Amino acid sequence: MTSLRLLVAESETAEERERRRASVGRSSGETYLDTLRAIVPGAECDLVRPAEEGARAPDRAALAGYDAVFLTGSPLHVYEDTPEVRRQLAFMRDVFASGTPSFGSCAGLQVATAAAGGTVRENRRGHEAAFARRITATAAGRDHPLLAGRPGAWDAPAVHTDEVERLPEDATLLAGNGVSAVQAAEIRHAGGIFWGVQYHPELPLDELAGALRRQAESLIEQELARDKAAVDDYAAQIEALHREPGRRDLAWRLGLDPQVTDPARRQTELRNFIEHLVRPTRQARGRA
Structure with missing residues (x-):
């Protein structure tokens, strides 16, 4: 069997990308690549930056040659009509039309929402920083494979100032919490399927710490x-x-359990997406 072909779409600005690299050594897309390679050893992973001027993003035919597309977090606000946002939304519409399964974290969920006709706004309840607490599945979410293995309520790494205001018509709300009503969703649009979360299952904890330091003034x-x-x-x-995930004293002080401290459980949604949507879709397309 040939290896999975995975595409990561990063939408950080060049300035933000360098700030992040200076802080934690990797851009958001590079972090995603590292995480996916650990989850799927041997996968062919590519990186594109469709929001950047002059960037050559794959067209629909090229996107159809991938087994999955992943959208990273981003400092862009999709409700702002800027060239970067327009390019990112156009790319996401092509992803939907290609029929290739897609997944997004944080702003990735917001991009997919806006591209499919939903709306995004600044979070009315303030910033959600460090961890999204007490995320709970909806009735639909409890039976959805994206959240398979999650308990009745869980925490997850999260850093965001915007939220989904209204999901598109052909979407299913899967989870929410007291800060953001939409924490997980499935979106079907133009022949494509997207699974996404408002939090960051791809992030190692040291990079979460770096994000907090970069946003200290805002906090x-x-x-x-x-x-x-x-x-x-x-x-x-x-x-x-992060260095000593088995330290119960730190986990207790931070109010965390293995849903966050254990990397495999923290990555639950990514792993479920690959096993329950990407691999079956690949088989249905007849790829060996």
Whole structure:
């Protein structure tokens, strides 16, 4: 059997990409590649940046040659009419039309929502930073393969300021929490299927800590932290847990359980997407 062909679409600006690399050593797309290669050893993984001016994004025919497309998080706000956003939405519409299964984290869910006719807005309940707490499945979500293996309520790495306001017509709400009503969803549009989450199953905890440090001023403005020292202290605890995931004292202090501290459980939605949608679709298409 030939290896899976996976495409990661990164929508960070060049400036944000370099800030992230300076902070944690990788762009969002590069992190996704590392995570996917660990989950699917031997997969052929490519990276594109469709939001960038002059970037050569695959057309629909080329997209159909992939087994899955993954959309990363992004600092872009899809409700802003900018060239970058227009290019990103056009790419996502091509992904839907290609019929290739797609998955998105955080802004990836928002891009898919907007491309299929839904709406996104600034989060009315403020920023969700570090962890999305007490995510719970809807009735539809409890039986959906995207969330297979998740308990009745779970936490997940999350850093976002925007949220899905209204899902597209042919979409299914799968999970939510007290901060964002849409934490997981399935979207069917133009012959394609997208599974996505508002949180970050692809992120290792040290990169989550880096994201908090980069957004320290915003966290202080939101009154989530008193000062940068408080942000750094919290981030340092998360980094320490990354280095020693078995430290029960840190997990207790941060209020986390193995749904976050165990990498395989943290990546549940990515693994489910590959096993329950990508591989069956590949077989249905007759690819050996």
